[in-house]
Amino acid sequence: MTVITTAEQLQILKDLVAIPSVNDQEQAVAEYLQKLLAKHNIAAKLVQLSPGRASLVAEIGAGKPIFAVSGHLDVVAPGELDQWATDPFTLTEKAGKLYGRGASDMKSGLAAMVIALIEIQDQHLLKKGTIRLLATAGEEIGEPGAIQLYQAGYLDDVDALLIGEPSGYNITYAHKGPLNIRITSKGEAAHSSRPQLGYNAIDPLIEVIHNANREFRSLTQTDDTLGKVIFNATVIHAGDQVNTIPALAYALVNVRATPAFTNQQVIDxxxxxxxxxxxxxxxxxxxxxxxxxxxxxxxxxxLAQLAVAIGKPYAKADIPLQATAGGTDASNFLKDKPASFPFIVFGPGNLSSHKVNEYVDQDMYLNFVKLYQQLFSTYVNEAKGDTLN
Structure with a gap:
């Protein structure tokens, strides 16, 4: 029995995409989901981060074991609007693809999770244990929502975690550790015709970036699962006008660390x-x-093996298990968990995330609603005792 029709599932995703939660305004998304869950007698709590920003926590079932499922409420900026073929905040179907900012990353995954919880609840599919939804604010920049939920203890009693980031019909069990670093250079302003009277803040900054590119790309340390560290300078800013020696310059760099070359080694x-x-x-x-x-x-x-088995009929192919460079809220959620802790990333979407004309395949989105319903309930129901390990 389907509680929420296909048309309603598509409308829910359309409603979520219409909320422009660009690194902000997540509370509006959280409130929408809170009201949707309440219609099905599922209580959900807003966890306030700052004005206009909140995460959402909801549960179905009771007691152990506890399976956490998570997705984020924010999206990245749409970029140049004139490069979009459609309005990025109006979900638009074309040839079986649903276009819109967040369609892939990751409002389709979030919608599929919420609908699956409703289906499991209304059909009484959960025979024991708890499924806990953790919908976070700010994943795209700094993960403040995940940090807040971790510090508040929402992961303390959790036995396994699934994050619905856009993996498509692939499953991620490991990912690199992202670092965002600002390098600031201070100089002294002068007229460009008299550079000897000042100090150009750009010059040493360029040298550092050049040397860092050479050093990081020549590293030989390789993790057996995650490979080598990745270094990129992604933002450089300096100067106010062309005929003035700049007194200030900065660069932002993004690094993806591994256990073979750690976050601290990158900083050092x-x-x-x-x-x-x-x-x-x-x-x-x-x-x-x-x-x-x-x-x-x-x-x-x-968890990983069950997801492979349940996902295969939807993918119509074997589902690979992989490690990726992209980070998730798991870096915060799993800080105190042992190496044996069950965790996967598995959600609808593709490599159009963060790009112009982002989209999700409509069939994939609808499939993940059913896939999640089966995976979540089966995983908890078949647990041995009060643990999911």
């Missing part, structure tokens, strides 16, 4: 490169704006 190497420039008269400083640890879960966990 960059500090060494800064010191080399500072010893020659530069004034460079480093600020770590985000540092999230790599995640490695067992590839052969019952």
């Amino acid at each position: 190497l960059l500090q060494q490169l800064l010191k080399a420039q500072n010893d020659q008269g530069a004034r460079l400083s480093l600020t770590v704006e985000m540092s999230l640890e790599p995640v490695k879960a067992p590839k052969d966990s019952r």
